[in-house]
Amino acid sequence: MKSLFTFLMLLVTQFLWAQNPANLKVFLKDVLAFPLGASINPRLLDDNMNYRERAGSEFNSLTAENHMKMVNIHPAADRFDFEKGDELVRFAQNRNMRVHGHTLVWHNQVATWMKDFKGDTQAWEMMLKNHIQTVVTHYQGKIAGWDVVNESFLDDGTLRPSIWADHIPDYIAKSFIWAHEADPKAILFYNDYGQDGKPKKMQAILNMVQDFKMRNIPIDGLGLQMHISVQSSNEAMEEVVRKSAATGLKIHFSELDVAVNPKNNPEFVYDDTAKDEQLSKYLCVFKAFQEVPVAQQYGITTWNVGDGDSWLRGYFKRPKEYPLLFDEAYRPKSAYRILMQSLKKYEK
Ligand code: XIL
Numbered sequence: 001m002k003s004l005f006t007f008l009m010l011l012v013t014q015f016l017w018a019q020n021p022a023n024l025k026v027f028l029k030d031v032l033a034f035p036l037g038a039s040i041n042p043r044l045l046d047d048n049m050n051y052r053e054r055a056g057s058e059f060n061s062l063t064a065e066n067h068m069k070m071v072n073i074h075p076a077a078d079r080f081d082f083e084k085g086d087e088l089v090r091f092a093q094n095r096n097m098r099v100h101g102h103t104l105v106w107h108n109q110v111a112t113w114m115k116d117f118k119g120d121t122q123a124w125e126m127m128l129k130n131h132i133q134t135v136v137t138h139y140q141g142k143i144a145g146w147d148v149v150n151e152s153f154l155d156d157g158t159l160r161p162s163i164w165a166d167h168i169p170d171y172i173a174k175s176f177i178w179a180h181e182a183d184p185k186a187i188l189f190y191n192d193y194g195q196d197g198k199p200k201k202m203q204a205i206l207n208m209v210q211d212f213k214m215r216n217i218p219i220d221g222l223g224l225q226m227h228i229s230v231q232s233s234n235e236a237m238e239e240v241v242r243k244s245a246a247t248g249l250k251i252h253f254s255e256l257d258v259a260v261n262p263k264n265n266p267e268f269v270y271d272d273t274a275k276d277e278q279l280s281k282y283l284c285v286f287k288a289f290q291e292v293p294v295a296q297q298y299g300i301t302t303w304n305v306g307d308g309d310s311w312l313r314g315y316f317k318r319p320k321e322y323p324l325l326f327d328e329a330y331r332p333k334s335a336y337r338i339l340m341q342s343l344k345k346y347e348k
Pocket of ligand 1: 065066150225255311314315
C-alpha cells in the first residue's frame with residue numbers, strides 16, 4: 001500500500017514537472033533526422049562549465065577540433081599522445097555521442113619531426129602508414145568515421161604540394177587503404193573546403209572518387225567543410241552538395257560556420273539585418289543537407305560551440321565575428337530557434 005502511494009506520488013510529481021515548459025527542453029538535435037555535431041576543445045571542456053554543458057547536451061556527434069591532428073597526437077617519431085583525444089572520446093561515450101575522427105593526413109599541423117623526416121619513398125610510406133594505423137587502431141570501435149585525408153587539392157584542381165604529395169606517390173589512395181586495414185568498419189572520408197565557385201577543385205575531387213571506385217580504394221564519404229559566409233552563393237553551395245551526393249558516398253557538412261563579417265570590418269555591428277542574413281544562410285545549408293538521400297546523410301558538424309570559441313576569432317583574429325548557433329554566453333541565438341521550428345524530422 002505504502003509503495004503504491006509512493007509510486008503515485010512519483011507519477012504526480014513527474015506530471016507536474018513536465019507541465020513546466022522549461023523542463024521539457026527540446027534541442028535542435030531532436031528535430032533533425034541526422035546527427036548534429038560540434039568540434040570540441042578539451043581545454044574549454046575543463047575550464048568552462050557552460051561550454052561543457054552545451055557541448056554535452058546540444059550535440060550527438062563530436063569532432064576533436066585539434067587534438068587528433070598529427071602535431072598533437074604524434075609529437076615525436078616514437079611517441080603518440082592520446083591523452084586529450086581519449087578525454088574527448090570518454091566525454092562523448094558518457095553522453096552517447098558519436099565520435100568523428102579528424103584528421104589522419106593533412107599538410108597543416110604536421111609534427112616538426114615529420115617535416116624533418118629523411119628517407120626514401122619506402123621509408124616515407126612506412127612512416128605515414130605507421131601513423132595512420134596506430135591512430136586508427138587505438139580508436140577502433142570508438143570512432144565511427146575518419147577524415148582520412150584533408151584538403152589535398154588546390155583551387156585549380158591540381159594536387160596541393162605537401163610533404164606527403166612530395167614524397168609518397170598516390171598518397172591519398174594509400175592512406176585510405178591503410179586506414180581501412182586498421183579498422184574495416186570505420187567510415188572513411190575525404191574532407192575539403194571551398195568547392196563552391198571553384199569548379200576545378202570540385203571536379204578534381206569527383207575525379208578522385210571515380211578513380212577510387214574503379215580501383216576499389218575504400219572511400220565511403222565526402223566531408224564538405226562549409227566554412228561559408230553570408231556572402232556565399234546559395235546556388236554554388238547547393239550545386240556542390242548535389243554533385244557530391246551524386247557520387248553515392250556519405251555526405252558530412254564537417255566544419256560548418258557562417259561568417260557575418262568576412263572582411264573583418266572593425267566597426268561591424270551584429271545587428272538584426274546581419275542576424276537575418278545569417279539565419280537564411282543557415283536555413284539554406286540545413287535544407288541542402290536534407291536534400292541528400294537519407295542513407296547518405298552522415299550529419300552536420302559546426303566548427304565549435306559558441307561564437308567566442310570560433311577559430312575565426314582565435315586563429316584568424318577576427319574579434320567581430322559571430323559565426324555559430326550559440327553566443328559567447330552559450331545562449332542559443334535566434335537562428336537556432338528558427339532552424340528548430342523550420343526543420344522537422346524526415347521532412348523534405
Ligand atoms: C583549425 C582549428 O579550428 C584551429 O584551432 C587551429 O588553430 C587550426 O585549425 N580546416 C580544417 C580544420 O580541416 O582542422 C581547421 O581547424 C579549420 C580549417
